[in-house]
Amino acid sequence: MTDRRSLQTALIHSDYRAPDGFGALPQAIHHASTVLFENVAAMRARNWQDKSGYTYGLHGTPTTFTLEARLAEIEDGRHCVLAPSGLAAIAMVDFAFLKTGDDVLLPDNVYSPSRELANWLRQDFGITVRYYDPMVGAGIAALIRPETRLIWTEAPGSVSMEVPDLPAICQAAHEKGVLVALDNTWAAGLALRAFDLGVDIVMQALTKYQSGGSDVLMGAVITRDRALNERLEMAHMRLGFGVGPDDAYLVLRSLPTMKLRFEAHDAAARKVAAWLKERPEIAAVLHPAFADCPGHAHWQRDFSGAGGLFSVLFDPQYAEAQTDRFVDGLKLFRIGFSWGGVHSLAVPYRMQGMRANWSHAGQLVRLNIGLEESDDLIADLEQALRLL
Numbered sequence: 001m002t003d004r005r006s007l008q009t010a011l012i013h014s015d016y017r018a019p020d021g022f023g024a025l026p027q028a029i030h031h032a033s034t035v036l037f038e039n040v041a042a043m044r045a046r047n048w049q050d051k052s053g054y055t056y057g058l059h060g061t062p063t064t065f066t067l068e069a070r071l072a073e074i075e076d077g078r079h080c081v082l083a084p085s086g087l088a089a090i091a092m093v094d095f096a097f098l099k100t101g102d103d104v105l106l107p108d109n110v111y112s113p114s115r116e117l118a119n120w121l122r123q124d125f126g127i128t129v130r131y132y133d134p135m136v137g138a139g140i141a142a143l144i145r146p147e148t149r150l151i152w153t154e155a156p157g158s159v160s161m162e163v164p165d166l167p168a169i170c171q172a173a174h175e176k177g178v179l180v181a182l183d184n185t186w187a188a189g190l191a192l193r194a195f196d197l198g199v200d201i202v203m204q205a206l207t208k209y210q211s212g213g214s215d216v217l218m219g220a221v222i223t224r225d226r227a228l229n230e231r232l233e234m235a236h237m238r239l240g241f242g243v244g245p246d247d248a249y250l251v252l253r254s255l256p257t258m259k260l261r262f263e264a265h266d267a268a269a270r271k272v273a274a275w276l277k278e279r280p281e282i283a284a285v286l287h288p289a290f291a292d293c294p295g296h297a298h299w300q301r302d303f304s305g306a307g308g309l310f311s312v313l314f315d316p317q318y319a320e321a322q323t324d325r326f327v328d329g330l331k332l333f334r335i336g337f338s339w340g341g342v343h344s345l346a347v348p349y350r351m352q353g354m355r356a357n358w359s360h361a362g363q364l365v366r367l368n369i370g371l372e373e374s375d376d377l378i379a380d381l382e383q384a385l386r387l388l
């Protein structure tokens with residue numbers, strides 16, 4: 001798509017056409033559960049899966065079809081299926097491609113609710129679930145078993161931010177006929193060309209940059225392969241993962257500014273991270289563009305930018321009560337989950353319980369850099385660091 005026109009232009013000029021005689025720019029919001037057919041023959045002929053027409057609200061409306069097409073274009077994929085949250089999109093992938101007796105590999109730094117879901121699949125659905133070191137690279141080959149069907153990747157991984165060697169993992173997986181799914185939420189489909197690196201299935205939490213408003217929960221799964229998309233559509237239908245048109249519209253409304261917002265988040269986050277790097281209280285800045293971050297070389301090779309989310313490790317001399325005081329003392333940074341919105345956020349994480357192998361002694365705090373003036377954010381961090 002980017003060879004036809006720049007992504008920024010494509011984000012503004014959608015293929016959407018308003019009804020004749022009504023030259024409005026925004027996409028219309030279509031509400032429907034029931035969709036009417038002209039006659040029985042038309043009803044019987046309608047195929048809900050190929051999106052050539054409308055069958056039932058659950059299977060899509062002009063509003064959700066438009067959003068799916070635009071997300072596929074951003075990611076340079078061909079097909080897209082929406083889900084009511086990022087976690088629902090992850091569940092759709094798991095249910096589409098795993099069955100009892102299968103084996104799935106997840107990185108040890110996977111988004112925690114995805115781990116929770118996988119452990120449920122292991123406990124109650126007879127699926128083998130194993131966690132691998134996110135820096136395993138080509139070494140993943142040794143972990144693949146005849147029953148392995150799917151390898152999840154996340155770039156970078158949640159909270160601890162390691163950047164995996166995606167081409168090496170994809171190559172090893174494909175040599176053994178295993179699918180690779182990527183949680184590409186951090187790069188938003190803008191800073192990483194996942195399909196070009198060999199990824200088969202791309203998942204996005206649209207809750208983050210695509211919405212940008214801290215007001216929508218939504219997810220998407222994008223593929224280039226029609227057969228993979230058909231399995232995702234079957235899972236979507238069987239699970240009943242409908243998405244409301246008003247929420248779909250909120251995301252459509254935000255997409256034209258997504259790239260500009262993303263670039264502003266990136267620039268501000270790197271400025272704030274560089275300032276933190278110089279502070280004696282901070283032992284390491286876990287931001288993929290910084291050398292402290294495991295997998296920094298993979299980020300340099302594979303990414304064209306960075307998101308606004310990163311973590312810092314405090315010097316081990318500071319106990320949890322002290323770093324909690326730092327987070328409580330922040331005035332512009334608010335305390336709350338999720339990210340990708342205009343407000344800066346801070347969350348302390350207890351890493352020992354979250355990872356199989358976590359060797360750092362210092363406290364970890366994750367920062368979402370919003371769109372406030374970065375000098376104001378730095379001043380806020382500086383006054384809160386004094387409370388340590």
Ligand SMILES: *Cc1c(COP(=O)(O)O)cnc(C)c1O
Pocket residue numbers: 085086087088111158183185186205206207208217218219338
């Ligand atoms: C937020 C997030 C999700 C889940 O998105 P929800 O819409 O909150 O369910 C999945 N993966 C990553 C990396 C996320 O940050």
